[in-house]
Amino acid sequence: MKKFALVLVSVLLVLSCGNRKSRLLFEVHEVDYRNKSDITLTGVPVKTEWPIDIYVIGVCDSFLLVQSGEKTNMLYVYSDELELKGRFCNIGRARNEFLSMPSWNSKQILRNSQGDALLPFLTHDQGVKVVDLQESLAAQSAVIASQNGFTGESIYEHESPAQDGRIARLHTYGDCIFLDDNINYRFEYYDPIILYGEVHKEPSCFVTRDSARIKEIRMFNGYKVPDMIYSGCFLFKHPSRNLIIQLYAELDYIMFFDLDNDRNYAIHQTGSLSFDDNLPEIVREEITNPNGTMSMRASTIDHFMKAACAESFFMVTYFAGDYSLNQPDQDHAAPELLFFDYDGNFLKSVKMDTRVNQMAYDEKRQILYTLDRYTESVYRYDLSSIIRSL
Numbered sequence: 001m002k003k004f005a006l007v008l009v010s011v012l013l014v015l016s017c018g019n020r021k022s023r024l025l026f027e028v029h030e031v032d033y034r035n036k037s038d039i040t041l042t043g044v045p046v047k048t049e050w051p052i053d054i055y056v057i058g059v060c061d062s063f064l065l066v067q068s069g070e071k072t073n074m075l076y077v078y079s080d081e082l083e084l085k086g087r088f089c090n091i092g093r094a095r096n097e098f099l100s101m102p103s104w105n106s107k108q109i110l111r112n113s114q115g116d117a118l119l120p121f122l123t124h125d126q127g128v129k130v131v132d133l134q135e136s137l138a139a140q141s142a143v144i145a146s147q148n149g150f151t152g153e154s155i156y157e158h159e160s161p162a163q164d165g166r167i168a169r170l171h172t173y174g175d176c177i178f179l180d181d182n183i184n185y186r187f188e189y190y191d192p193i194i195l196y197g198e199v200h201k202e203p204s205c206f207v208t209r210d211s212a213r214i215k216e217i218r219m220f221n222g223y224k225v226p227d228m229i230y231s232g233c234f235l236f237k238h239p240s241r242n243l244i245i246q247l248y249a250e251l252d253y254i255m256f257f258d259l260d261n262d263r264n265y266a267i268h269q270t271g272s273l274s275f276d277d278n279l280p281e282i283v284r285e286e287i288t289n290p291n292g293t294m295s296m297r298a299s300t301i302d303h304f305m306k307a308a309c310a311e312s313f314f315m316v317t318y319f320a321g322d323y324s325l326n327q328p329d330q331d332h333a334a335p336e337l338l339f340f341d342y343d344g345n346f347l348k349s350v351k352m353d354t355r356v357n358q359m360a361y362d363e364k365r366q367i368l369y370t371l372d373r374y375t376e377s378v379y380r381y382d383l384s385s386i387i388r389s390l
Contacts, residue, residue, distance in 0.1 A: 023221050023275045026255065030270045033346040034252075035321050037336050040351040041386075043370065043379030048082045050378065057371055057378070058107035059360040060117045060133060064369060067104050074101070075119075077137060080365065088142040089121075089131065096142045099125050107360065108237065110181045112145065120183055122176065124151050128183050148183050150211065152176050156193055158200050175235045179242050179259070184210045187244050187257065189235055192228050199223050203231045205244075205257060217257065217264060220275065230279055236307045236314070239363075243342060247304035247316060251275070254304065254316070256344060267344040272320075301325065305335070308361035308368065313347060313390060315339050315368075317356050332374045339390060347390045354379055 022028065051068030058065045062080040073087035090097050102121035110118040110130070117133040127149040135143035160168035179185040186208050193201040205217040230250045237244055246255040252269035268274060302319040317335040318324075327333040332355045339347040358371035361383075368381040 021221060023223075024266065025218055025221055025264075027265045028274075029265065029267050029344055031267045031344065031346050032270045033318075033338055033340075033349060034269055034272075035323070036346070037321070037323060037349040037351045040353055041337070041381050041383075042353055043381050046082055046369070046378045046380050048078065049084045050376075051076050051087075054358070054371055054373070054376070054378070056104050056107060057358045057360045057369055058104070058109075059362045059369070060109045060119075062362055062364055063133070064360065064362075065119070065133075069101070071101075074098070075131070075136075075142070077133070080362070086137045086140055088136055088140065090142070096144050098123060098129065102129065105175075106177055106235065106237070108178055110178065110183070112181065118145055118181065120178055122152055124153065127151050130183060146183070150183070150186070152188070156201055158193075158195060175233075177235050177237045177244055179207075187235075187237075187242075187259065189233065189246065192223060192231055194225055194228055197225060199225055207259065219255075226281060227275070227279055230275075234305070234307070236309055238314075238342065239309055239311055241342075245307060245309070245314060247307060249302055249305060252303055252320065254340070254344065256342070265344065267340075269320075306356060306359050308359050310361060310363045313339055313341050315361070317352070317359070318349070323351050332372075339386075348386065350386060 051066060051070055051073070053069035054066055055069050056067040063085070064078040064082065066076040066078070068074055068076060071091040074089040075087065076084065077086045079085050091100070093099065098121070100123055102123045104119060104121050108120055110120060112118060116135065119131045119133060121129050121131060123129065127147060129147050130145045132143045132145040157167050160166055175189045177187045179187055188206045188208060190204055190206070192199060192203045202218065202220050202223040204219065206213055207215045207217070230248070232249045234247045234249070235244060242259040244257040244259070246257070248254070251274070252272040253266055255264070255266045257264050273279060305317045305319065307314055307316045316338050318338045319333060319335045321336050324333045324335055334352045334354055335356055336349050336351055338349045341347060352370070354370065354377070355372045355374055356370045357373040360369045366382065366384040366387050368383050370379045370381065372379065
């Protein structure tokens with residue numbers, strides 16, 4: 001009888017664990033992609049007339065595009081032979097200028113009816129200014145094709161205990177991906193909102209059109225204040241489909257939002273910390289950078305950081321494998337480069353030989369460009385042999 005009772009208890013425990021509801025509302029596929037790299041890629045340093053401070057690099061029609069931190073000539077354009085073809089976009093008050101430093105972190109390339117490349121630059125004071133690349137190259141000056149008042153700002157209203165229950169308004173800024181060439185149909189991700197030590201709004205994604213919400217995509221079934229730091233992420237989009245990729249910096253997750261097929265799913269490294277675990281507290285400390293500036297460093301390690309997309313696959317930098325963790329200079333460790341298809345299947349991984357802060361992929365020529373901001377160097381990698389093996 002005691003043996004039967006022990007077996008019954010064991011069965012009930014297994015069933016209760018198996019039926020435990022996951023906090024993540026998406027279907028999650030466990031994938032093993034850690035420590036699978038068998039070769040190291042060697043980058044070739046690129047020497048050309050670079051701007052003083054490089055923020056973002058991207059590729060469009062085999063042009064290499066570089067956004068700098070300079071107040072004049074914020075956008076540099078190079079040919080496929082790395083010859084400087086133009087530099088424009090200035091801080092100023094003219095229509096073809098920007099009141100403040102704009103963001104092109106999404107690295108999106110839109111198209112007009114003639115097929116010209118359009119670059120949407122997001123600002124918090126003027127909205128979105130769209131630069132026509134071909135017209136700007138011809139004029140050797142920025143040509144603004146259109147402007148949209150959207151600024152990436154959302155206002156969340158909540159009841160404030162400190163003000164006797166009166167409604168207070170909180171400004172939040174979300175990461176944004178444009179879903180049409182008219183920049184009025186968008187996918188936005190918002191961080192959680194923590195007020196008075198409580199979660200007032202969990203992290204959410206929104207599909208919006210001209211600031212009118214079409215759909216909210218909830219991500220979690222229950223959210224805790226200590227989880228907030230783990231929600232930091234980066235967004236990228238498939239080159240032609242409305243499929244958004246969300247990379248997590250603090251956890252081994254990649255999430256997929258397939259808006260065309262109304263399907264959301266995620267992949268997760270087998271055996272690693274998940275949103276269902278009691279996540280450890282993250283301690284931050286102030287450090288001095290080599291250039292004398294100060295920044296904050298967390299006690300956790302980075303996981304996924306940057307991505308580059310092709311039609312049938314995408315690649316991401318990964319720092320949580322043994323290759324990166326065993327390097328002596330953790331602040332400037334080189335990552336692995338992981339390849340996945342858009343169903344979340346792991347394809348291949350390789351080791352990089354330099355730190356990667358930014359990267360961009362020329363699919364036509366199968367060339368990857370990377371930026372190491374520590375040494376202010378741009379490198380070029382021929383991926384043709386890697387792509388053939390996928």
